[in-house]
Amino acid sequence: MKNHTSTLIPGPLDSHTANLFLSQNSTVLLSTMLVAILTFIALAILRCGKIQPALHFSTAVPPYTHLTYPILGSLQYFSDPWNFLRTATEKGSVSFHLFNQSCIALSSDARQAFFSDWLTDPTLGYAIMLAGTPNLSKDFTKTVGIDITLGGRSYKFLTALIRKERVIAKMPTLYAYAYNHISGFGATTDPFESFPEIIFRLTVSIVTSSNIAANQAACNALLQIFIGLEKAATPVTVLFPWFFGPDRMRRFYLMKQFYNVMLDTIAERKKEGRNEDDAMQFLIDQGLSTMEITQFAIAVLFTGNANTAVVAPTLLCDLAMHPSYLSQVRDELETFISSFNSDMSLPLQARIQSIAYDDWTKPGCLPILERCLKETIRLRVGTPLHRLNNTEKDVKMGRVIVPRGTIATFHTSFVHHDEKIFPEPFVWDPERFSPERAEDKKTPMAFAGWGLGRHPCLGQKFATFEAYLLVALMVSLYDIQVVDERGQPLTEMPPPDLQNQVVSPPPTAIHLRLAARE
Ligand code: HEM
Numbered sequence: 001m002k003n004h005t006s007t008l009i010p011g012p013l014d015s016h017t018a019n020l021f022l023s024q025n026s027t028v029l030l031s032t033m034l035v036a037i038l039t040f041i042a043l044a045i046l047r048c049g050k051i052q053p054a055l056h057f058s059t060a061v062p063p064y065t066h067l068t069y070p071i072l073g074s075l076q077y078f079s080d081p082w083n084f085l086r087t088a089t090e091k092g093s094v095s096f097h098l099f100n101q102s103c104i105a106l107s108s109d110a111r112q113a114f115f116s117d118w119l120t121d122p123t124l125g126y127a128i129m130l131a132g133t134p135n136l137s138k139d140f141t142k143t144v145g146i147d148i149t150l151g152g153r154s155y156k157f158l159t160a161l162i163r164k165e166r167v168i169a170k171m172p173t174l175y176a177y178a179y180n181h182i183s184g185f186g187a188t189t190d191p192f193e194s195f196p197e198i199i200f201r202l203t204v205s206i207v208t209s210s211n212i213a214a215n216q217a218a219c220n221a222l223l224q225i226f227i228g229l230e231k232a233a234t235p236v237t238v239l240f241p242w243f244f245g246p247d248r249m250r251r252f253y254l255m256k257q258f259y260n261v262m263l264d265t266i267a268e269r270k271k272e273g274r275n276e277d278d279a280m281q282f283l284i285d286q287g288l289s290t291m292e293i294t295q296f297a298i299a300v301l302f303t304g305n306a307n308t309a310v311v312a313p314t315l316l317c318d319l320a321m322h323p324s325y326l327s328q329v330r331d332e333l334e335t336f337i338s339s340f341n342s343d344m345s346l347p348l349q350a351r352i353q354s355i356a357y358d359d360w361t362k363p364g365c366l367p368i369l370e371r372c373l374k375e376t377i378r379l380r381v382g383t384p385l386h387r388l389n390n391t392e393k394d395v396k397m398g399r400v401i402v403p404r405g406t407i408a409t410f411h412t413s414f415v416h417h418d419e420k421i422f423p424e425p426f427v428w429d430p431e432r433f434s435p436e437r438a439e440d441k442k443t444p445m446a447f448a449g450w451g452l453g454r455h456p457c458l459g460q461k462f463a464t465f466e467a468y469l470l471v472a473l474m475v476s477l478y479d480i481q482v483v484d485e486r487g488q489p490l491t492e493m494p495p496p497d498l499q500n501q502v503v504s505p506p507p508t509a510i511h512l513r514l515a516a517r518e
Pocket of ligand 1: 122123158162207300303304305307308311312377381385386448449450451452454455456457458459460462463464
């Protein structure tokens with residue numbers, strides 16, 4: 001009889017199959033036991049707190065901050081970013097929002113991940129948080145005030161423009177502008193007005209147009225438009241970039257003025273058939289439209305000028321408030337200049353001509369001034385830095401997930417003003433950067449003054465040259481005293497103003513009393 005049950009009921013196993021079955025079963029059993037033991041050990045170690053769980057176990061969008069208002073979000077971010085970010089992140093990174101823009105405030109320990117990240121975009125992050133370059137499109141509702149036209153190409157152009165060969169070709173002109181400006185000061189000057197003028201002119205020479213730079217009045221007029229643009233970037237323009245309110249109207253109007261200056265300069269050049277060796281010509285030759293040249297100029301002047309225009313005069317004030325450093329720096333600069341031209345019978349203007357662009361920034365050639373500059377930047381540059389996740393996916397920054405469309409923010413004061421990294425952080429003390437103390441080297445990523453990791457400052461060399469040149473001229477030509485607006489000597493510099501989104505001059509008026517040196 002045919003066995004119909006054979007397919008339903010397993011028959012007795014032959015000895016080979018039985019052995020195989022037993023060996024497979026024991027392998028599974030052993031593996032299960034092993035996994036159980038390892039899990040037990042791992043859990044035991046974790047409970048003891050000996051090791052941290054693997055990153056992917058704890059990666060998450062940070063919890064929401066309680067420092068927020070309905071709908072509008074964390075408006076404290078605009079009025080006092082440092083205190084907001086510091087308080088909000090006391091227990092670690094947090095999420096917050098500014099109307100419809102989602103943000104993540106990273107805590108100090110997340111800085112390595114922030115600076116090393118290469119997926120998120122700083123340009124767009126800053127464009128949103130600082131209201132970006134206004135757009136002149138006719139469809140106002142669509143414009144979000146972001147320099148989207150040039151994108152990453154801006155970096156390529158800027159890198160080409162501040163290449164040393166191009167700057168070297170302009171050195172005699174830069175020296176002449178700087179010398180004429182500084183030597184023309186009277187008995188007093190407000191360095192936070194007079195320095196930005198010359199720094200703007202030097203920057204325009206390199207990244208905009210030599211014709212505009214050559215005309216002091218045109219240059220000053222452009223500077224006023226530029227300052228107006230900065231001032232009109234208010235929280236309202238950031239929160240509601242589509243709202244054509246008074247600030248947005250003002251920015252539109254000023255942008256149009258800036259654009260007209262570019263338009264006229266290009267038209268004049270074309271009419272006269274001139275082919276200048278300057279940034280504007282370079283950008284025209286790259287095929288950029290006048291609008292794109294305008295956007296590039298504003299973006300680069302903003303990045304390059306704003307910081308240097310505060311850092312250079314503050315460095316001079318910090319030196320003048322510390323006479324022993326002032327005299328050391330003066331001696332160091334005198335030795336430096338003499339090593340290129342020791343003929344003391346020549347005027348300073350002639351002697352500095354022999355110094356090449358590279359000489360100013362060669363490592364170790366002006367060690368005391370270098371430490372002073374670093375210390376001024378550490379103490380005074382306390383601002384939020386931004387990265388927009390402009391990708392299609394969520395991005396992992398260390399243990400934090402930055403969702404698509406979110407801006408990650410990190411404040412430089414987390415390191416610059418941390419007393420565990422820099423003891424007595426609000427004291428100006430350049431020796432902290434001396435080889436003996438090297439406070440910035442004892443903690444990873446402690447000094448963020450020139451950026452770190454994936455996005456270091458592209459203009460560091462040029463900015464350093466500008467600051468050194470202006471300080472060299474000032475300390476060689478004048479005896480300097482820091483005074484208040486009534487002419488009374490100041491006993492100390494005001495503390496850094498950390499209540500701003502960008503590097504800002506001191507909150508109280510500061511002047512320099514000058515006496516010409518023999
Ligand atoms: C004392 C003056 C300056 C200081 C303290 C300074 C500081 C910085 C810092 C901290 C960053 C990093 C920002 C971040 O990580 O989000 C940065 C980036 C940058 N800086 Fe400067 N900067 C100065 C002058 C300049 C100048 C003169 C230029 C150009 C002419 C310039 C061009 C740039 C650019 C293009 C970036 C962005 C790099 C990138 O995103 O990859 N900076 N700067």
